Amino acid sequence: MAAINSNSEPLFNTARVIEELPSDDGDDDYEDIDVQAEEKLPLWLRTEIVDLLNDELETATSEAQEEVYDMCRPLLLCTDTQKLSSNQSSLPTLSRDRHTEFLHAALKPLPSGYVAMDASRPWLFYWAICGLTTLGQDVTQYRERLQETLRPLQNPSGGFGGGHGQYSHCAGNYAAVLALAATGGLDMVNREAMWHFLGSMKQADGGFRVAQGAEEDIRGAYCAMTAITLLNLPLTLPPSAPARQAGLESFLDRLGEWIGRCQTYEGGIAAAPGSEAHGAYAFCALACLSIMDAPHISVPQCLDVRALLAWLAGIQTRTEGGFAGRANKLVDACYGHWVGSCWALLEAALAPASASASASASARPPPNLWDRGALIRYLLCCCQQPGRRGGMRDKPSAHPDAYHTCYSLAGLSAAQHHYSYDADAAVHDTVSGRLTAAFNWTARRATPAERAVWCCDEMDDVAFVHPVFVIPMAAVARVVQQFPHSIL
Numbered sequence: 252m253a254a255i256n257s258n259s260e261p262l263f264n265t266a267r268v269i270e271e272l273p274s275d276d277g278d279d280d281y282e283d284i285d286v287q288a289e290e291k292l293p294l295w296l297r298t299e300i301v302d303l304l305n306d307e308l309e310t311a312t313s314e315a316q317e318e319v320y321d322m323c324r325p326l327l328l329c330t331d332t333q334k335l336s337s338n339q340s341s342l343p344t345l346s347r348d349r350h351t352e353f354l355h356a357a358l359k360p361l362p363s364g365y366v367a368m369d370a371s372r373p374w375l376f377y378w379a380i381c382g383l384t385t386l387g388q389d390v391t392q393y394r395e396r397l398q399e400t401l402r403p404l405q406n407p408s409g410g411f412g413g414g415h416g417q418y419s420h421c422a423g424n425y426a427a428v429l430a431l432a433a434t435g436g437l438d439m440v441n442r443e444a445m446w447h448f449l450g451s452m453k454q455a456d457g458g459f460r461v462a463q464g465a466e467e468d469i470r471g472a473y474c475a476m477t478a479i480t481l482l483n484l485p486l487t488l489p490p491s492a493p494a495r496q497a498g499l500e501s502f503l504d505r506l507g508e509w510i511g512r513c514q515t516y517e518g519g520i521a522a523a524p525g526s527e528a529h530g531a532y533a534f535c536a537l538a539c540l541s542i543m544d545a546p547h548i549s550v551p552q553c554l555d556v557r558a559l560l561a562w563l564a565g566i567q568t569r570t571e572g573g574f575a576g577r578a579n580k581l582v583d584a585c586y587g588h589w590v591g592s593c594w595a596l597l598e599a600a601l602a603p604a605s606a607s608a609s610a611s612a613s614a615r616p617p618p619n620l621w622d623r624g625a626l627i628r629y630l631l632c633c634c635q636q637p638g639r640r641g642g643m644r645d646k647p648s649a650h651p652d653a654y655h656t657c658y659s660l661a662g663l664s665a666a667q668h669h670y671s672y673d674a675d676a677a678v679h680d681t682v683s684g685r686l687t688a689a690f691n692w693t694a695r696r697a698t699p700a701e702r703a704v705w706c707c708d709e710m711d712d713v714a715f716v717h718p719v720f721v722i723p724m725a726a727v728a729r730v731v732q733q734f735p736h737s738i739l
């Protein structure tokens with residue numbers, strides 16, 4: 252069940268709930284509750300509500316959940332501030348300087364333990380660079396170094412491998428392209444070879460493999476369509492693409508249908524048809540569909556939007572406020588992005604299609620599909636590394652790393668800002684043939700009243716992260732200008 256939104260407060264008569272609790276239940280903790288302090292808390296954090304939601308069934312899962320809750324509760328209530336400085340609402344402020352230092356350090360020579368990450372080198376660059384830009388840092392200083400490091404990873408047959416001498420891989424390729432886009436270094440990409448590489452990943456059923464001989468999954472589809480769109484590669488499959496033998500001519504052929512088959516009985520999205528629903532794959536599916544066409548067209552065409560919405564709302568953890576990656580799993584900061592960033596895409600998918608309807612809809616506030624304040628509280632209170640080291644972490648028992656720092660900050664961006672899709676803008680460029688739906692987004696900051704509800708200060712605001720490509724909005728705008736022409 253989702254964390255209960257503070258805006259739904261009038262639906263609950265909390266005074267009545269308190270009265271109905273037995274006064275002689277032997278619960279000493281209840282006697283100690285500071286009623287006034289409790290009343291200042293968002294509804295979902297109040298003891299009487301938390302108690303109402305607990306069931307009696309004890310399992311290994313419920314014990315693990317209880318452990319996480321016990322760890323998080325003093326941090327969420329700010330009774331333990333972990334020596335982080337506080338904002339006006341007593342929440343920890345975003346330790347901007349320390350996280351910046353942490354991410355810069357992630358781009359320096361790394362300890363020997365990182366040898367295990369050798370096949371994920373572009374990801375290490377992307378997480379640090381994307382995180383820095385979300386903190387408002389200029390990353391162009393890394394352009395040449397990044398290009399030099401990535402040069403040997405770019406294969407003559409197209410695309411980037413995860414490390415030296417490795418096959419090109421759609422995921423590592425995505426990270427390399429985005430890191431280069433953020434630093435302004437995309438000119439080093441061999442676009443024609445990239446087109447051939449991605450063409451060889453397209454499958455007869457419409458999906459994409461992630462690498463030669465590797466698995467076909469939703470990451471492959473999203474990562475491939477990201478590179479195709481940002482680099483303005485032709486949508487037509489290269490002549491050598493094996494999928495042509497099955498009658499396919501375009502990267503888009505059968506793709507929407509294949510993505511639809513990834514939706515599970517739960518309503519969420521799996522890596523591939525028949526697998527388990529997972530928050531990160533929901534983002535990949537929604538973002539991929541938002542590249543292919545306007546979200547209000549492509550998403551309802553391919554997915555059961557209501558079922559997906561219910562599933563996503565169900566993995567916002569009711570006691571910590573962040574998101575879990577799957578049903579009945581523990582909260583984890585990175586899903587602040589993977590699930591938190593789904594909401595802007597879903598809001599656009601649910602928006603009215605016609606210009607006049609969208610004009611009248613824009614006069615209304617966007618629907619409250621999720622609890623932004625709860626995610627912000629979880630990320631600021633529980634996921635910032637205390638002390639001087641900086642960096643953000645999955646949960647308080649975990650160590651910080653660049654991955655969780657990057658996606659915690661992207662999650663903050665999703666929660667703090669409003670992203671709107673222009674339903675009247677063109678969805679493809681008639682001259683180059685490029686898909687342009689993903690370029691029709693704008694962002695605006697929250698109002699002071701919204702920030703007050705979320706207990707978040709303006710000084711904690713991060714930059715606008717593009718809702719589809721997960722790099723700064725400004726970097727996407729630059730890339731659009733950089734490749735106005737197709738390679739054909």
Ligand SMILES: [Zn+2]
Pocket residue numbers: 583584585586645655
């Ligand atoms: Zn995680």
